[in-house]
Amino acid sequence: MTDMSDIAIARAARKLPIQQIGAKLGIGPDDLVPYGHDKAKVGQTFIDSVQDRPDGKLILVTAINPTPAGEGKTTTTVGLGDGLCAIGKRAAICIREASLGPCFGMKGGAAGGGYAQVIPMEDMNLHFTGDFHAITSAHNLLAAMIDNHIYWGNALDIDIRRIVWRRVMDMNDRALRQVNVSLGGVSNGFPRETGFDITVASEVMAILCLARNLDDLQRRLGDIIVAYTRDRTPITCRQIKADGAMTVLLRDAMQPNLVQTLENNPAFVHGGPFANIAHGCNSVTATTTALKLADYVVTEAGFGADLGAEKFLNIKCRKAGLSPAVVVLVATVRAMKMNGGVAKGELGLENVAAVQAGCANLGQHIANVQGFGVPVVVAINHFSGDTQAEIDAVTAYVAGQGSEAILCRHWAEGSDGTRDLATRVAAIADAGTARFQTLYPDDMPLLDKIETIATRIYRADGVAADAKIRAQLTQWEAQGFGHLPICMAKTQYSFSTDPDLRGAPRGHTVPIREVRLSAGAGFIVAICGDIMTMPGLPRVPAAESIGLNARGEIEGLF
Known part of the structure; x- marks a missing residue:
């Protein structure tokens, strides 16, 4: 056969x-x-x-x-x-x-x-x-430089409770979603909680895919907000002085x-x-x-x-x-x-x-x-x-x-x-019959943009966002980020946030669990429901069936 x-x-x-x-x-x-x-x-x-x-x-x-x-x-x-x-x-x-x-x-x-x-x-x-490896390396270089900056005196006065730059790897690994780093004593830095996302969720990945050229790439990398001070002043990648080295890693x-x-x-x-x-x-x-x-x-x-x-x-x-x-x-x-x-x-x-x-x-x-x-x-x-x-x-x-x-x-x-x-x-x-138009204008308030996507695309009755999330969106608008579009993080299996709800459901609400500012990429991420930015492996991962045959050829890869 x-x-x-x-x-x-x-x-x-x-x-x-x-x-x-x-x-x-x-x-x-x-x-x-x-x-x-x-x-x-x-x-x-x-x-x-x-x-x-x-x-x-x-x-x-x-x-x-x-x-x-x-x-x-x-x-x-x-x-x-x-x-x-x-x-x-x-x-x-x-x-x-x-x-x-x-x-x-x-x-x-x-x-x-x-x-x-x-x-x-x-x-x-x-x-x-090797593109994904370069993106992973550039992303994690920035993470290392943030912790290194804090270790050597923290001249930017970063609040280690408000570091928002996580690490990444291009593999499904649920064990890394939330981790503690810098354990083991003074020589290893200041212990704190952080986590890993999968590389394809990295803002560096988004930036590489939206940048026009190397100059635009470095500008966007420099704009990444990595942390905040105690008075909520944003700290950027440019201030950490990592944007140049990251651009070098991403050149090819x-x-x-x-x-x-x-x-x-x-x-x-x-x-x-x-x-x-x-x-x-x-x-x-x-x-x-x-x-x-x-x-x-x-x-x-x-x-x-x-x-x-x-x-x-x-x-x-x-x-x-x-x-x-x-x-x-x-x-x-x-x-x-x-x-x-x-x-x-x-x-x-x-x-x-x-x-x-x-x-x-x-x-x-x-x-x-x-x-x-x-x-x-x-x-x-x-x-x-x-x-x-x-x-x-x-x-x-x-x-x-x-x-x-x-x-x-x-x-x-x-x-x-x-x-x-x-x-x-x-x-x-x-x-030439297309008359393309976006769903919402740049100047629409951020929460209204989220609600527009939820009601007009998902056909939800509305969104559920607590006071903390609403306040964060308002703060970003005050800081000049209100013009950014929205990137919804939601299950792919349903119009709703319930992956088991097929068809064209009505009468549902979209819960907003978290919002993240991707200032370099140029959008706001709204994380909905139980969606994870670091997936896990299934009970029987495909990796169990992948290997090399006697001729040295790959078997089990689809």
Whole structure:
């Protein structure tokens, strides 16, 4: 029996030298910094040289709320990019890098699947070009310098009870969520409580993904607020004098990574903030560079449209001056059944009524995206067990929402399975009907911005925020941060903060547990419900099944 696993398909692919992939976008070999034969970074000098070119059309791929049935957002992103190339369009893909945490935990990697993948898959899902390691090192250098400053006299009068800069690592490790440091005596410093977040939640990750160039990167790093004095005066990274060294560590990581799809089409893979606890988009540098080199750029935003797309549109587009031409919303018949109440073990049975009931989740996402003034196309990611009656139910429902649904078979057929989607998406993008607008203005009060997202995107009745949180938001407004957008940290599995509440729930409230100021990245993080910025491993982590075979090849990685 032929091995149809993602890793077997990726390993059998015929890769082209990365210089040939760069040539498809007009990038010369001298403008690439190769990492082996099949991946490279694009030099900053080349990026600077193309800034006067017109932009191509930006296509955003998002999805319904994820379910255990699987939706295939990245797979669809890759399949659509390949489909556009197959119909003769000059297209490129922009996706995020994979975090080691999910790879060895439960979610898996971020390179697509089946015959719609970005390769080299194994490298992309492991160390790749070292960007995440550089981000981790830069983040933790700042943490070390804060404690060192305090140890050597604390000239800035930092209140050690009010140090807000935590440490990070790119792994799921619940034991590190809350820790005590500097134990063991005077020579180790002043004991205090702190904790770890996962690297993809780091403000340094967000900054790298939002910075335009190295100067902008260092300015943003310098703006990071790391602590407060006893009188609540903020202390910045610049005052700790760590911004220069952090920029040095991130110099190479700032350059976008170029790889290829299974069909040898160009793909930029750069940056990787999660969308449930961070802003969920690949780097501005990669996206804006691709827009100068291709007529169509297909990018994605993490998890469901209530998280990734909302942040892409309200944060990334706002900060980078981007305007999407069309949004592709990925859904599956299987996920509609689960949203309609069907257990995972019964998804193979036809159940049109459950599909129709579950479409409420899809409908809310369609309406939400349409509210930003951008046309929406639904991509039905096909699974072999889908029946025609179930597909017709989704198609009819979507038509009733003022949109259209197109069946896609890219997992099994590659670009042949997305030609219809690619043709329609290109036509809509070329028509120029998008009238993009953000959900809220810059000058809206911070709490009102949070409530706007909760009521208009999640359809909650409101938010629950205690007096301490309200006072903190008011203080930040007084300090000049009131213009910043909001980055909601919330479960990806539901519109609500209850991960088990599927469909399109009503009558719920969004509890705000904590707010964090990311002054360098340029947003306020609102942590909702029980969401964790350091995930834990599942009962049976994927790491238990990963290893090397007798030929030295990786096994168990998808």
